[in-house]
Amino acid sequence: MASAWNVLYSPVLATLLFIALLLLLWFVWDVIDKRRPQYRALRQFPGPPILPLVGTAYHTRGLDPAKTFDAFRRYTRLYGGSYRLWLNTYMFVLNITRCREAEPFFSGVQNTEKSHLYRFLHPFIGVGLLNSHGEKWLHRRRILTPAFHFNILNGFHRTFCEESEQLAAQIDKAEATDGAGSCIELQSMMSQYTLNTICETSMGVKLDSMDGAKAYRDGIYKVGEMMLIRAVRPWLYLDWTYKLLGYASKLQTLLKPLHRFTIGIINQRRELFQHGKLDDLIHDRGYDQGNTGDTSSFNGKKRYAMLDTLLAAEIEGLIDREGIREEVDTFTFEGHDTTGAALVFILLTLSWEQDVQERVYQELRQLKDEKSLDDSAHFSPGDLNTMKYFDRVIKECFRLWPPVPFISRRVTEEVTLPDGRTIPRDCIAALHIFDIHRDPEQFPDPDRFDPDRFLAENVAKRNPYAYVPFSAGQRNCIGQKYALLEVKTAVAYLVLRYRVLPVTERSEIRFIADLVLRASTPLRVRFERRS
Numbered sequence: 001m002a003s004a005w006n007v008l009y010s011p012v013l014a015t016l017l018f019i020a021l022l023l024l025l026w027f028v029w030d031v032i033d034k035r036r037p038q039y040r041a042l043r044q045f046p047g048p049p050i051l052p053l054v055g056t057a058y059h060t061r062g063l064d065p066a067k068t069f070d071a072f073r074r075y076t077r078l079y080g081g082s083y084r085l086w087l088n089t090y091m092f093v094l095n096i097t098r099c100r101e102a103e104p105f106f107s108g109v110q111n112t113e114k115s116h117l118y119r120f121l122h123p124f125i126g127v128g129l130l131n132s133h134g135e136k137w138l139h140r141r142r143i144l145t146p147a148f149h150f151n152i153l154n155g156f157h158r159t160f161c162e163e164s165e166q167l168a169a170q171i172d173k174a175e176a177t178d179g180a181g182s183c184i185e186l187q188s189m190m191s192q193y194t195l196n197t198i199c200e201t202s203m204g205v206k207l208d209s210m211d212g213a214k215a216y217r218d219g220i221y222k223v224g225e226m227m228l229i230r231a232v233r234p235w236l237y238l239d240w241t242y243k244l245l246g247y248a249s250k251l252q253t254l255l256k257p258l259h260r261f262t263i264g265i266i267n268q269r270r271e272l273f274q275h276g277k278l279d280d281l282i283h284d285r286g287y288d289q290g291n292t293g294d295t296s297s298f299n300g301k302k303r304y305a306m307l308d309t310l311l312a313a314e315i316e317g318l319i320d321r322e323g324i325r326e327e328v329d330t331f332t333f334e335g336h337d338t339t340g341a342a343l344v345f346i347l348l349t350l351s352w353e354q355d356v357q358e359r360v361y362q363e364l365r366q367l368k369d370e371k372s373l374d375d376s377a378h379f380s381p382g383d384l385n386t387m388k389y390f391d392r393v394i395k396e397c398f399r400l401w402p403p404v405p406f407i408s409r410r411v412t413e414e415v416t417l418p419d420g421r422t423i424p425r426d427c428i429a430a431l432h433i434f435d436i437h438r439d440p441e442q443f444p445d446p447d448r449f450d451p452d453r454f455l456a457e458n459v460a461k462r463n464p465y466a467y468v469p470f471s472a473g474q475r476n477c478i479g480q481k482y483a484l485l486e487v488k489t490a491v492a493y494l495v496l497r498y499r500v501l502p503v504t505e506r507s508e509i510r511f512i513a514d515l516v517l518r519a520s521t522p523l524r525v526r527f528e529r530r531s
């Protein structure tokens with residue numbers, strides 16, 4: 001008898017009973033949870049079976065980033081469009097892969113709040129233009145919109161040209177070392193180019209000429225990797241598990257020098273700004289040259305750079321020091337990897353599509369001749385916009401390889417779709433731009449590269465939200481024109497100078513689930529100097 005009591009009171013049994021009780025409570029909660037209207041609403045959409053307790057959490061469990069990327073595409077094919085995933089009332093997602101379901105998020109003024117995934121960016125970029133909402137977002141957007149005025153972009157064009165020359169010098173150097181037509185790994189080279197340009201245009205510094213540039217560059221990449229680690233491991237979504245497993249302190253260690261770097265530059269520039277020396281600086285850098293039309297002033301200062309716009313707003317009491325830091329880091333984060341990815345996939349595409357590349361080259365050459373520009377001269381921003389075929393090629397590359405493959409929103413207002421289905425409140429709307437761009441109803445034979453999809457008559461036949469590489473509506477990309485000018489400047493310069501030849505084939509590419517479109521293996525082309 002005594003031994004039976006001993007068994008009953010043994011710690012093992014007590015633990016088992018405790019676990020059984022927890023499971024029972026979890027099960028009861030799960031049953032109640034599934035009676036909520038959100039559950040019923042989401043069940044109107046197709047998706048993988050929702051199992052008791054774990055919902056659909058099994059669908060990406062244990063998958064590496066490449067398999068996670070493939071799993072999302074597989075589900076889109078399997079369910080013929082948008083599909084739902086369910087964990088519980090606090091975590092349920094509608095994966096939107098067709099523009100008919102995406103339209104309410106792009107066209108309206110409601111549901112503009114970002115999902116909780118953007119919280120992972122808080123330690124790095126704070127709560128700035130990208131991830132704030134409501135009044136704060138509107139206020140910041142108003143302050144920053146003048147920093148993207150076309151006169152200012154024209155000033156940035158000079159930086160894009162100089163850095164394109166640096167890029168070519170690097171390619172030539174590789175050729176001198178490794179022999180003619182040497183293989184170039186694109187992802188790191190393009191990322192270096194775009195980090196240089198964003199540092200100069202947003203903070204006014206030439207990164208490569210600064211102490212600590214390498215540490216900053218490496219730090220930015222490592223922080224990007226840590227964001228990805230968190231995004232693809234749902235158990236790290238909770239702040240306490242993130243802290244407990246040591247990730248939070250590792251991130252802080254990485255972020256400290258990055259923030260010190262940005263704050264140092266902001267302080268230096270503030271000094272110049274407050275002592276009225278910035279006009280000399282603008283003049284020295286030539287930002288005030290080549291501006292056409294409007295030379296309007298902002299608090300007596302020319303509107304020429306992103307940080308300077310913020311410093312002027314600070315004087316007016318519109319933004320504080322931390323706010324300036326947030327926005328500068330937001331631009332560095334949003335403005336370099338995205339444009340880098342765009343360049344990688346444009347150059348790869350040109351390497352696969354030799355006829356297209358030749359036609360682009362002829363168009364560039366013809367304009368050069370018409371304008372009597374010598375070989376080393378760059379096109380002006382106006383010139384770049386006149387080349388229609390070039391423009392269509394860039395657009396088609398952005399369609400097939402959108403640098404930001406997915407974005408997400410928190411549904412704060414229930415959405416009723418034209419077919420009567422509802423997207424419930426508190427749902428996460430994951431807008432998969434990668435799949436929206438491959439909707440066969442909007443883009444027949446969607447995987448085929450065809451720049452003529454962007455002929456005016458073809459564009460007119462499509463839903464206005466079928467093509468959204470820069471998102472659309474209120475929360476669209478503030479840097480869209482900047483990015484297009486940068487990309488076109490670099491591609492035009494490189495194509496005129498080199499024939500881009502294939503190394504990595506399209507069929508070899510394995511994408512990974514990431515904030516920016518990236519492949520798991522190196523992406524390479526050859527650059528052959530044109531005679």
Ligand code: HEM
Nearest residue numbers: 129130334335338339342403404407470471477478479483
């Ligand atoms: C090819 C390059 C780029 C692409 C494809 C791109 C794409 C996007 C997309 C899809 C969004 C919406 C994000 C969301 O809803 O979560 C966005 C927002 C944003 N982008 Fe870009 N972007 C690019 C370059 C840039 C550059 C160069 C800058 C800055 C210099 C920039 C700054 C921003 C900011 C601040 C936002 C948030 C805007 C807001 O919510 O008001 N982007 N971008």
